[in-house]
Amino acid sequence: MKRFDPKQVVVLIDGTKISDWADGSDVIAFAFNADAGGYTMGADGTGVFIGNADRSGKLTLKIKQHSPDSAELMKLYNQQKNDLKGFTPITLSIRDLLNDDQLTAQNGYFTTSPTLTRGQGHNANEFIIEFEKANLNLAEGL
Template sequence: MSTTFSPRDVSVLLNGVKISDWSDGNDVIQAKLNADAGSYTMGANGTGVFIANPDQSGTLTLKIKQHSPDNHYLDRLFKQQRSAIKTFIPLTLSIVDLLNDDKVSGLNGYFTTSPDYTRGMGHNAVIWTLVFEQLTITLEKGLAHS
């Protein structure tokens, strides 16, 4: 059975504003948790203890086309955070794969890395990196398995 996916059918909202002008590549939207769910420590007698990790933070990486209006929007938010952290309102994230129903949500997000400025003989993606205090990834079975 084949599966179906289209980057045009992924909705990415940061503070309710749609981000959609993706660069080329297989990883233009990447969300990942920052820590393992826990660790298992084994004792000398062969029994273990599992220590659950309460860290639910995660990192979002977005690759946007060079000269996209999306970069302008993200740059203004980044500059607000850098110049007035006391009044900066942390970011919210909502990602929905409209074909397959996968979802990612994030709360209390901040920019961590300033994007590089690279120009040359080819297109250069602008890479934005954000961290969220809480990131939830929900994977569904997908369109082909409905």
């Protein structure tokens, strides 16, 4: 039997802890932008594997509407939008303290503008940040 506790996942954006997640199983999602590489096959059926140096990736965070974390991320987004020259690229650290999964990333920028949705129920605020370089280590866990 394996164990997981979402309260044991620590997300740091520029050293600031983000933890006021919306409901769902995908409130923290990361994917590399490119595959690790691919084969180029010759006419004789043999091939060569070409490794891809692209280590960029996309992070999607879903935060409760009106939370302090949402306000903090919106502030960071506005800093980027209003002063790109003076904006310091975002750093990311995610660690599952229980299972030792780790993700670090550097040189991040918001690539998708936040949206506003309101209605009869809760609407999560979604923030998408792309990073130039990321390193992911998934452990066996408990």
